[in-house]
Amino acid sequence: MRDILRNRMGWLHAWVGFVGGLVLVVAFTGGTLALFDTEITRWMEPELAALPEAAMTGEALDHAGAQVWALREKGQNVFLNLPSARDPVLRILHYDGHAFVGPVLDPRDGTALHSRETRGGQLFFDLHQSLYRGPVWGNLVTEAAGIGLIVAVMSGVIIHFRNLASDLLLFRPFAAPGRAWLDAHLVAGVLLLPFIVMMAYTGAVIHAPRLFPMIGAGHAARPAGRPDAGMRVVGPYAPLAPMLAQAEDVFGRGRIGFVMFGTGTVSFYRADAADFAMTRDHADFSASDGRLVGVERIGHGMPRLGGAMRGLHFIRWGTPALRWLYFVCGVVGSMMMAAGLVLFLMKHRRVHGGTFRLALAETLALAVTLGLPLASLGYLWGSRLLPPELMHRADRETGVFFLVWLVALVHAGMRCFGGAVRPAWRDQACAIAVLGCGLPILDAMSRAGTALRLHADVYLAVDACALGFGLLALWGQRVIVRAR
Amino acid sequence: MNGGLWKRWLGRFGGSVACAYVCTLGLFSLASGHAGGLDATLVQSLAIAVLPLVIVGLCALPGRRSGPSVFVALAVPFLHLS
Amino acid sequence: MIVLVSLVCWGLALSGHGLLQPKIRRLLQIGGGRPVVPRVARLVLPLVALGVCARLEMPLSILVWVGTFSVGGLLAGGVLAVEVFRRGRPRRS
Numbered sequence: 001m002r003d004i005l006r007n008r009m010g011w012l013h014a015w016v017g018f019v020g021g022l023v024l025v026v027a028f029t030g031g032t033l034a035l036f037d038t039e040i041t042r043w044m045e046p047e048l049a050a051l052p053e054a055a056m057t058g059e060a061l062d063h064a065g066a067q068v069w070a071l072r073e074k075g076q077n078v079f080l081n082l083p084s085a086r087d088p089v090l091r092i093l094h095y096d097g098h099a100f101v102g103p104v105l106d107p108r109d110g111t112a113l114h115s116r117e118t119r120g121g122q123l124f125f126d127l128h129q130s131l132y133r134g135p136v137w138g139n140l141v142t143e144a145a146g147i148g149l150i151v152a153v154m155s156g157v158i159i160h161f162r163n164l165a166s167d168l169l170l171f172r173p174f175a176a177p178g179r180a181w182l183d184a185h186l187v188a189g190v191l192l193l194p195f196i197v198m199m200a201y202t203g204a205v206i207h208a209p210r211l212f213p214m215i216g217a218g219h220a221a222r223p224a225g226r227p228d229a230g231m232r233v234v235g236p237y238a239p240l241a242p243m244l245a246q247a248e249d250v251f252g253r254g255r256i257g258f259v260m261f262g263t264g265t266v267s268f269y270r271a272d273a274a275d276f277a278m279t280r281d282h283a284d285f286s287a288s289d290g291r292l293v294g295v296e297r298i299g300h301g302m303p304r305l306g307g308a309m310r311g312l313h314f315i316r317w318g319t320p321a322l323r324w325l326y327f328v329c330g331v332v333g334s335m336m337m338a339a340g341l342v343l344f345l346m347k348h349r350r351v352h353g354g355t356f357r358l359a360l361a362e363t364l365a366l367a368v369t370l371g372l373p374l375a376s377l378g379y380l381w382g383s384r385l386l387p388p389e390l391m392h393r394a395d396r397e398t399g400v401f402f403l404v405w406l407v408a409l410v411h412a413g414m415r416c417f418g419g420a421v422r423p424a425w426r427d428q429a430c431a432i433a434v435l436g437c438g439l440p441i442l443d444a445m446s447r448a449g450t451a452l453r454l455h456a457d458v459y460l461a462v463d464a465c466a467l468g469f470g471l472l473a474l475w476g477q478r479v480i481v482r483a484r
Numbered sequence: 485m486n487g488g489l490w491k492r493w494l495g496r497f498g499g500s501v502a503c504a505y506v507c508t509l510g511l512f513s514l515a516s517g518h519a520g521g522l523d524a525t526l527v528q529s530l531a532i533a534v535l536p537l538v539i540v541g542l543c544a545l546p547g548r549r550s551g552p553s554v555f556v557a558l559a560v561p562f563l564h565l566s
Numbered sequence: 567m568i569v570l571v572s573l574v575c576w577g578l579a580l581s582g583h584g585l586l587q588p589k590i591r592r593l594l595q596i597g598g599g600r601p602v603v604p605r606v607a608r609l610v611l612p613l614v615a616l617g618v619c620a621r622l623e624m625p626l627s628i629l630v631w632v633g634t635f636s637v638g639g640l641l642a643g644g645v646l647a648v649e650v651f652r653r654g655r656p657r658r659s
Contacts, residue, residue: 169584208528325633
């Protein structure tokens with residue numbers, strides 16, 4: 001091999017792509033699922049399926065406010081999330097170090113609804129942004145992987161530059177395996193180039209303070225503890241409903257997302273879905289008499305840049321159609337990266353077949369490519385199979401996710417180190433097929449008696465996606481069997 | 485693959501990353517000093533855009549002697565300027 | 567509806583682009599010549615898609631336009647792959 005540009009870029013693409021790709025497949029898959037985190041959370045709370053659709057009343061808001069104040073007087077750092085089109089209930093939330101969790105309230109009267117404790121889709125959000133490893137090291141690793149993704153994309157474009165346009169749609173799934181995987185990687189990579197670059201760049205900018213702590217005022221990540229634990233506020237408190245009406249006069253009707261409670265003040269924050277730029281504009285009121293004491297808006301121009309980056313990345317303002325477009329691009333992007341991992345392994349199997357290093361690489365690649373979807377499905381199964389009243393239920397549910405993933409890793413290791421790589425892929429594809437295809441049945445059985453209806457809602461969407469991935473895995477394992 | 489070539493490219497990559505990071509920091513310390521303090525998000529977004537460009541650019545440089553020492557030598561003036 | 571129209575426009579435009587590529591033409595056993603329809607399609611339809619997406623507010627319109635390019639391209643690539651298989655020439659290259 002000669003030391004020429006194409007080979008140097010090939011080396012860079014292969015190694016940065018593989019090492020970074022092991023993280024990126026997790027981050028990309030997690031991020032793709034996190035696009036529908038609210039919907040997944042609702043799927044994991046089947047008790048709420050029976051709740052009739054209803055607008056929030058002033059009485060409910062005031063009742064919820066009283067509950068929040070009571071909790072804050074006990075030193076709990078909680079806030080109130082208002083109903084939205086995606087999540088039509090009131091929630092009293094606190095950050096547990098990984099997700100915002102807390103009791104669910106009826107939007108009609110503010111009474112507590114019986115619902116199981118869960119982290120829901122926010123597990124995938126945490127996995128996406130920090131690999132569930134916290135806001136320091138986890139963020140740093142995903143940040144480095146994001147930069148690695150941009151490097152891999154740039155080097156890949158340089159390698160493939162001459163055929164970028166002519167091979168844009170050249171996909172030969174029935175050619176030799178190496179060629180078919182390469183075609184899939186190239187077609188998906190080039191077609192998704194704008195999406196992948198945009199997501200990698202905006203994601204890296206959002207967590208840039210981790211990489212460049214000396215530039216700017218630090219990272220916005222939330223600490224896991226109770227920062228206001230020493231704070232004590234004593235009533236009486238003004239009702240929240242008149243404050244909401246005033247806040248809506250400022251930001252627009254239906255554009256308030258959540259309410260934060262400070263020492264002597266109540267702040268109504270504009271919803272993330274209200275605008276493209278995700279700024280934390282808010283109206284502050286006196287907690288004792290409900291008087292408007294100030295409005296903070298992020299101005300136009302440079303101060304909105306960070307909000308625009310977040311808006312592009314999280315698309316909480318987006319329509320369902322745009323969210324589905326992101327979802328499809330995210331799924332295909334994850335598959336493209338997985339195809340890259342497979343190509344790397346195929347190339348090195350010829351020379352390093354049977355070595356420890358290659359077996360380790362095969363194990364890790366399989367654990368992130370199929371082990372993660374398997375663990376995600378296991379998480380959904382665990383959500384319905386664990387008893388609703390279980391102590392520390394959210395932790396147990398998360399434990400199911402990591403346990404299934406660990407089992408997938410151990411299985412991959414045993415098979416790959418035993419020289420049975422293809423059966424390892426087939427086994428895990430079969431497991432995905434079983435869990436994916438079985439999820440709609442589980443949903444129908446475990447949601448029976450609440451509100452089992454066949455119409456377009458979050459339950460049908462999650463079931464259909466799981467079934468789709470299950471069928472895809474079934475087809476994939478048949479391809480693996482035939483290719484023997 | 486030739487083991488020597490692999491090691492050389494790995495060294496070059498490591499040097500490129502270190503140099504790109506230092507260069508980016510130096511460049512923006514310099515820019516913020518001259519421009520009287522740029523917006524932090526703008527600086528960070530530019531840094532994130534520049535960093536991979538510099539890494540790929542340095543890895544693409546031809547020649548056997550473009551080792552890590554050369555990159556460090558390139559980065560030193562930036563640190564001095566900042 | 568706008569997303570669907572944009573998706574169809576991009577799918578057809580990129581199919582036209584694919585049909586103009588020598589490698590794909592060989593796989594599809596299409597002879598020489600300079601077909602006009604695919605050329606016009608790949609030039610005009612993306613602009614039609616842009617015009618349709620422009621009815622949405624910014625930056626939603628740009629994101630939908632670019633997103634439907636990606637998904638439309640994947641669909642077009644899939645259709646061309648199926649067509650290659652259907653014509654009975656699965657190449658082992």
